[in-house]
Amino acid sequence: MSLVVDIRKNYGKFQLDVSFETGSGHVTGLLGASGCGKSVTLKCIAGIETPDAGRIILDGRVLFDREKGINLSPQRRRVGYLFQNYALFPNMTVKQNITVGVRDRKAREETAERLIKAFGLEGNEHKYPRQLSGGQQQRTALARILASEPEALLLDEPFSALDSYLKWQVEGELADLLEGFAGPVLFVTHSRDEVRRICQQACVLDRGRAQAVLPVDELFRAPRTLSACLLSGCKNVSRARPAEGGKIEALDWGVTLDPGRPLPENLTHVGIRAHFVRPADGPGPNRLLCTPGRVVEEMFSTAVTLFTPGGDKGFARLRMELSREGWAALREPEQLWVELPPESLLLLNGG
Known part of the structure; x- marks a missing residue:
């Protein structure tokens, strides 16, 4: 299963020009400074924003093609988007938050129970988001996303809302979960350390433009551009x-x-x-x-x-x-x- 992204969008002074491809079994880091276009790229893939030109193809299925007039709604794209703050419904319990993501109404109860067990949320089914730890909130959000059976995952700085003492535990839990996901995963971050620990490959975005996708080891061992070099931590x-x-x-x-x-x-x-x-x-x-x-x-x-x-x-x-x-x-x-x-x-x- 592959994800092909080739899009452009004009924001006036800021121009987004992103082209890359990734496939199953890879967590691809989108790495760059604040304001470089990382989150905007995810929103275009998810269908929240519409590019001015280009195309987005997931497993041979066209999600967006400006020339052909194709622009699937977010609900039809089969893409799971984890927001920075997890975007849980505050007035719903853990179980209700997960259930709302299940497409097949007949399977809602069974799917929710299976995911609650798989994500280690037993005993928290009837708690509200405000009663959960940061790690539990993230696991609930991921369970809700997976309940909709997405073909790709988009993770937008999933640790930014966590206190530093929680990040290590939650990062490890997320890495374990991603190993079992069959589709492509895009992981947005500005942290080179998160890229090294979680991703197999990375794409550097610099002022709205995407550079070549490289294995993470190569990015840190032999960066080719000034922006990649600085992002890799070279002093x-x-x-x-x-x-x-x-x-x-x-x-x-x-x-x-x-x-x-x-x-x-x-x-x-x-x-x-x-x-x-x-x-x-x-x-x-x-x-x-x-x-x-x-x-x-x-x-x-x-x-x-x-x-x-x-x-x-x-x-x-x-x-x-x-x-x-x-x-x-x-x-x-x-x-x-x-x-x-x-x-x-x-x-x-x-x-």
């Missing part, structure tokens, strides 16, 4: 341009680097993760002399801000992370040579 990024001999001039860091491999087209930036920046014993290839600044002792490591030859402001600074013992062994140097290994450099375009 060190510099503007860059090609230099002679296949090298890169890192404009913000004030150094020329050898990436040890061919440069991609449209190179605009270079990045490196903080734990790959390492102390060196003197000058050499891909090395630069820095001045240590702020030092932060974390639980198991030390984070050091380095002022590069490019300066001490913004992207000119580098962040280095070492073991606490490794930093202590350097004895608080006034200046420090560091190396940026070629295999650890991230070669990026401006997308």
